[in-house]
Amino acid sequence: MKIRPVILCGGAGTRLWPNQKKNQAKQFIDFGGWSLIQKTLERIKKPFFDYPVISTNLKYLKDVRKSLKKNRVKKYKIVLEPAKKNTAPAILSSALIKDIPLKQPLMYFAADHLIEKSNILNRSINNNKSNLDDQNIFIFGIKPTYPSSEYGYFLTKKIKKNLNKVTKFIEKPKVSKAKQVIKKQGYWNSGMFYLRKDSIINNFKKYQNKTYKSCLDAVNKAKYKNNTYYLNKRSFVKSVEKSFDYAILEKTKKINAIKLDIPWSDLGSWEEISKIYKNNKAKYYKKKNVYYRPWGKYINLFEGKNFLVKELTVNSKSSISLQKHSFRSEHWMITNGKPFITIDKKRFYKKPEESVFIPTGAIHRIENHFKKPVKIIEIQTGPILKEKDIIRFKDVYGRVN
Numbered sequence: 001m002k003i004r005p006v007i008l009c010g011g012a013g014t015r016l017w018p019n020q021k022k023n024q025a026k027q028f029i030d031f032g033g034w035s036l037i038q039k040t041l042e043r044i045k046k047p048f049f050d051y052p053v054i055s056t057n058l059k060y061l062k063d064v065r066k067s068l069k070k071n072r073v074k075k076y077k078i079v080l081e082p083a084k085k086n087t088a089p090a091i092l093s094s095a096l097i098k099d100i101p102l103k104q105p106l107m108y109f110a111a112d113h114l115i116e117k118s119n120i121l122n123r124s125i126n127n128n129k130s131n132l133d134d135q136n137i138f139i140f141g142i143k144p145t146y147p148s149s150e151y152g153y154f155l156t157k158k159i160k161k162n163l164n165k166v167t168k169f170i171e172k173p174k175v176s177k178a179k180q181v182i183k184k185q186g187y188w189n190s191g192m193f194y195l196r197k198d199s200i201i202n203n204f205k206k207y208q209n210k211t212y213k214s215c216l217d218a219v220n221k222a223k224y225k226n227n228t229y230y231l232n233k234r235s236f237v238k239s240v241e242k243s244f245d246y247a248i249l250e251k252t253k254k255i256n257a258i259k260l261d262i263p264w265s266d267l268g269s270w271e272e273i274s275k276i277y278k279n280n281k282a283k284y285y286k287k288k289n290v291y292y293r294p295w296g297k298y299i300n301l302f303e304g305k306n307f308l309v310k311e312l313t314v315n316s317k318s319s320i321s322l323q324k325h326s327f328r329s330e331h332w333m334i335t336n337g338k339p340f341i342t343i344d345k346k347r348f349y350k351k352p353e354e355s356v357f358i359p360t361g362a363i364h365r366i367e368n369h370f371k372k373p374v375k376i377i378e379i380q381t382g383p384i385l386k387e388k389d390i391i392r393f394k395d396v397y398g399r400v401n
Helices: 036-043 058-070 087-096 118-127 175-183 197-207 209-220 244-249 270-279
Strands: 004-008 053-057 077-081 105-110 137-142 153-160 163-170 187-196 223-225 228-230 255-260 290-293 296-304 307-314 322-324 329-336 340-343 346-349 355-358 364-367 374-381 391-394
Touching: 004 036, 004 087, 036 058, 036 105, 036 118, 053 058, 053 087, 058 077, 077 087, 087 197, 087 209, 087 244, 118 255, 137 153, 137 244, 153 175, 153 255, 187 197, 187 255, 197 209, 197 244, 270 307, 270 329, 270 374, 307 364, 340 355
Parallel strands: 004 053, 004 105, 053 077, 077 228, 137 255
Antiparallel strands: 105 187, 137 187, 153 163, 153 187, 163 255, 223 228, 290 296, 296 307, 307 374, 322 364, 322 391, 329 355, 329 374, 340 346, 340 364
16 A cells, blocks of 8 residues: 655744744745745655645645646645644544545655655655554654754654654753753654554544544535545534644654654744755856945845845955845845844854844844955845845945935
């Protein structure tokens, strides 16, 4: 029996747009000819995968269909959640549709993860298929590359040659605690799950029976049209609003871990997104998008919906004007040199791989006191991303407004 990929595609990506009501969900953002959901759909084009099921909501239905068409996915099912109830009801409802056989293995992917070396991930999925039963759950851990407070962690113990049992979950610790967890061989919890349909049913019946009954009723009463299940709202809203982690994983003892050492990110911050453009600058570089200024130059690498990516180069003994913006905020990641930065009344040095956030309206400046040029990946976010949105207060080149 083939493995059924189920893509969870209902999240809003609010960490990227904390102060904006209208924004594009992270999984659909065009980062320059690709999006995260397109990468996810590419990942499941393997012969051992069955056609996908996508769990989403009415708000994103049009974007999901557009992505499926762009990736030439002709056979699929969509399950529409009529209300936001977190991941537990979404995971259960998508498994309960009649198209999925009782003992079929289900691989749950998040639509907004960037995974490189996906061949290693897919190999581990296929290799562990025979280890699934009607009770257990496999989760995927990523070997941490730094102590992050943005991700959850878990610890394991080896029970067989290639089988690791999860012994403890640590939910988004402080950086100091994350360092200790990493020393204990802790892994990032990626939020990907692998289990059979009958395991989902058995676990929900045992630990979340109310949600099981309401979701089963929502599926049985769903309207079906154009490959899409419109879940019954009256039944679905009776389910308990919980994440799959809290609803099931923290209760069952039958959790195994597949540990991976591959490049992975949920792109939950502009800092993470900056790294993509830093590492793939040649792909986005165009000579016509290079603009020279008295202090150096900037290159427009990519302009997306409500965001613009630039690389700034500030020459030795040079500085940009002391300025502010009315319509945009800026996210800086230093890639070269040691800039001296002003943000309102704060003044400090930064070094490569460190980042800075400039809120809308904050008065700021970059100065380069040293011989080595300063290079910064800048991501602007906001409704207006024009060069004329600059109010200058001081400028060594006489360009004060």
